[in-house]
Amino acid sequence: MSALHWLDPTDRTGAFPNVERALKEPEGLLAIGGDLSVPRLLAAYRRGIFPWFSEGQPILWWSPDPRLVLTPDRIHIGRSLRKSLRRRDFQVSVDRMFDDVVKRCAAPRPGQDGTWITGEMRDAYGALHRQGFAHSVEIHRAGELVGGLYGVCIGRAFFGESMFSTVADASKIALVYLGKQLALWNFPLIDCQVRTSHLLRMGAAEIARRDFVELLNRACNLHHPPGRWSYDPLIGDHLDSQFEES
Numbered sequence: 001m002s003a004l005h006w007l008d009p010t011d012r013t014g015a016f017p018n019v020e021r022a023l024k025e026p027e028g029l030l031a032i033g034g035d036l037s038v039p040r041l042l043a044a045y046r047r048g049i050f051p052w053f054s055e056g057q058p059i060l061w062w063s064p065d066p067r068l069v070l071t072p073d074r075i076h077i078g079r080s081l082r083k084s085l086r087r088r089d090f091q092v093s094v095d096r097m098f099d100d101v102v103k104r105c106a107a108p109r110p111g112q113d114g115t116w117i118t119g120e121m122r123d124a125y126g127a128l129h130r131q132g133f134a135h136s137v138e139i140h141r142a143g144e145l146v147g148g149l150y151g152v153c154i155g156r157a158f159f160g161e162s163m164f165s166t167v168a169d170a171s172k173i174a175l176v177y178l179g180k181q182l183a184l185w186n187f188p189l190i191d192c193q194v195r196t197s198h199l200l201r202m203g204a205a206e207i208a209r210r211d212f213v214e215l216l217n218r219a220c221n222l223h224h225p226p227g228r229w230s231y232d233p234l235i236g237d238h239l240d241s242q243f244e245e246s
Contacts (some may be wrong), residue, residue, distance in 0.1 A: 007034030028064030036124035065209035132226030
């Protein structure tokens with residue numbers, strides 16, 4: 001069995017181990033320790049590694065096998081979601097309320113005692129956002145933030161982190177609009193990390209970690225400069241046209 005790798009928090013140049021050394025139980029656990037600095041987080045994501053730990057735990061780094069991935073232009077829009085999109089009783093924005101989206105994603109959910117989006121994690125992703133590597137999609141209704149998602153972008157790879165919704169389909173709408181925007185920019189993938197029935201229904205598929213890492217290497221090296229994103233207002237018209245044709 002592979003030994004768990006410890007990262008020195010004072011050595012931000014310390015390399016991560018090969019993801020093939022991740023444990024089988026718990027699935028994908030690769031390393032422990034280190035810090036959540038921007039350089040270390042970017043190094044981790046580039047290698048298909050992400051942090052996930054609860055309050056009171058040390059930082060845990062994961063690279064599960066298989067990996068759940070969405071292709072931006074192949075997001076499935078079911079009948080109920082299509083009706084919600086057609087109503088157009090919402091507004092979409094990008095990178096306007098990043099901290100609010102992360103805070104709402106971190107709120108306790110039914111059946112959960114706590115959250116993995118700790119204060120330390122919120123600060124870390126806020127730093128990524130300020131440097132142009134983390135982004136949010138916000139869904140508003142009647143002037144209120146009712147749904148959204150956030151994640152990390154390196155090159156043309158987007159790593160989805162979390163989403164929230166206070167009204168039906170709001171987080172799904174955010175994902176649809178994100179997918180359309182990324183497709184316009186020729187992004188080949190959205191990393192969804194681990195299997196969920198919700199994302200599988202929206203078209204996500206599991207692929208072998210080795211295949212994911214190869215795909216990720218290519219996507220991260222495609223040019224897409226970091227910085228604040230702006231939403232393309234033509235996406236709504238593209239969706240309306242798609243519904244008329246189907």
